[in-house]
Amino acid sequence: MNIVAIHGLKGGVGTTTIVSNLAAAINAQSQPVLAIDLCSQNSLRLHFGMALQNENGFASQIAHHRPWHEAGYQSYNGVNFLPFGQDQDNKCINAIELYIRNHPNWLNDWLSTLDMPENTWVLLDCPLHPSPFHQDALKIADISLLVVNPEMLSYTCLHAPNRPRHLYLNSEQNQLMLLNRYCPSIDLERDITSLIKTDFAASLLPITIHRDEHLREAFAFKKSVIDAAPASQSAQDFSLAAFWLTARQAKLAQKREEEETELQLSKQPQGKAKITQITSRP
Numbered sequence: 001m002n003i004v005a006i007h008g009l010k011g012g013v014g015t016t017t018i019v020s021n022l023a024a025a026i027n028a029q030s031q032p033v034l035a036i037d038l039c040s041q042n043s044l045r046l047h048f049g050m051a052l053q054n055e056n057g058f059a060s061q062i063a064h065h066r067p068w069h070e071a072g073y074q075s076y077n078g079v080n081f082l083p084f085g086q087d088q089d090n091k092c093i094n095a096i097e098l099y100i101r102n103h104p105n106w107l108n109d110w111l112s113t114l115d116m117p118e119n120t121w122v123l124l125d126c127p128l129h130p131s132p133f134h135q136d137a138l139k140i141a142d143i144s145l146l147v148v149n150p151e152m153l154s155y156t157c158l159h160a161p162n163r164p165r166h167l168y169l170n171s172e173q174n175q176l177m178l179l180n181r182y183c184p185s186i187d188l189e190r191d192i193t194s195l196i197k198t199d200f201a202a203s204l205l206p207i208t209i210h211r212d213e214h215l216r217e218a219f220a221f222k223k224s225v226i227d228a229a230p231a232s233q234s235a236q237d238f239s240l241a242a243f244w245l246t247a248r249q250a251k252l253a254q255k256r257e258e259e260e261t262e263l264q265l266s267k268q269p270q271g272k273a274k275i276t277q278i279t280s281r282p
């Protein structure tokens with residue numbers, strides 16, 4: 001599985017929008033996807049067409065002592081998703097927090113029981129504030145994807161000495177950053193984007209998600225932008241981002257395979273060297 005923990009540098013940068021539309025774009029490339037909402041706000045499900053009144057989710061299942069996987073759904077476009085769930089009196093938040101304390105490997109255990117193909121992409125919509133959900137997501141993630149807007153506050157946050165450490169993976173190679181809501185006609189956004197590109201060249205995705213009203217309209221129709229407006233700028237951005245990510249993972253997997261083969265070969269017992277004598281006779 002390719003597990004991606006997606007989180008915003010600050011509130012409202014478009015994290016949930018990225019999770020839902022990236023899920024649709026990866027799925028459109030015939031790769032299975034499971035999107036999991038780790039935010040108690042429980043809004044990811046709305047991007048997949050779930051009715052507002054349906055409060056089911058993994059936390060509400062746990063609160064009612066029911067199996068978590070009965071809160072798994074498939075959207076109209078084939079994306080599997082697991083909503084957080086909600087209730088009137090926050091009983092489900094207390095229940096899931098207690099469950100997590102008692103099952104420290106819950107997320108890993110849940111994913112390992114799923115009957116899904118090995119090439120499944122698991123996208124985790126992480127909450128803004130430090131929480132056990134963050135730690136658990138980063139514990140199992142192959143990639144941490146930080147969503148950033150091209151504006152001054154994001155830029156200063158990225159450079160602040162007290163930048164939010166809970167968002168980062170240990171391995172820098174798998175720490176990626178995605179610029180969202182970029183409007184190239186605004187001078188300041190162009191300037192900040194080029195600063196971010198210079199300062200974070202190693203981690204910044206070469207694809208930027210543009211500011212695009214089609215995205216908000218698609219959400220109003222409970223659809224992904226790829227389905228609602230396939231010719232739009234952001235639909236193309238998401239397709240490219242999905243292609244870039246899947247190609248990157250395939251390349252890394254191939255590299256790992258080659259390294260393993262090399263290691264196996266180096267471990268094989270060396271046979272005794274034979275000397276072949278070639279004598280040429282006239």
Ligand SMILES: Nc1ncnc2c1ncn2[C@@H]1O[C@H](COP(=O)(O)OP(=O)(O)OP(=O)(O)O)[C@@H](O)[C@H]1O
Nearest residue numbers: 008011012013014015016017181210211212215216
């Ligand atoms: N590239 C974009 N262009 C236009 N609107 C966008 C873009 N990205 C996100 N939005 C809009 O911004 C709003 C906030 O997005 P979203 O809910 O995804 O943010 P969030 O980071 O998940 O927020 P929170 O921190 O509350 O979880 C939504 O109305 C969404 O449609």
Ligand SMILES: [Mg+2]
Nearest residue numbers: 015016017039
């Ligand atoms: Mg969100």
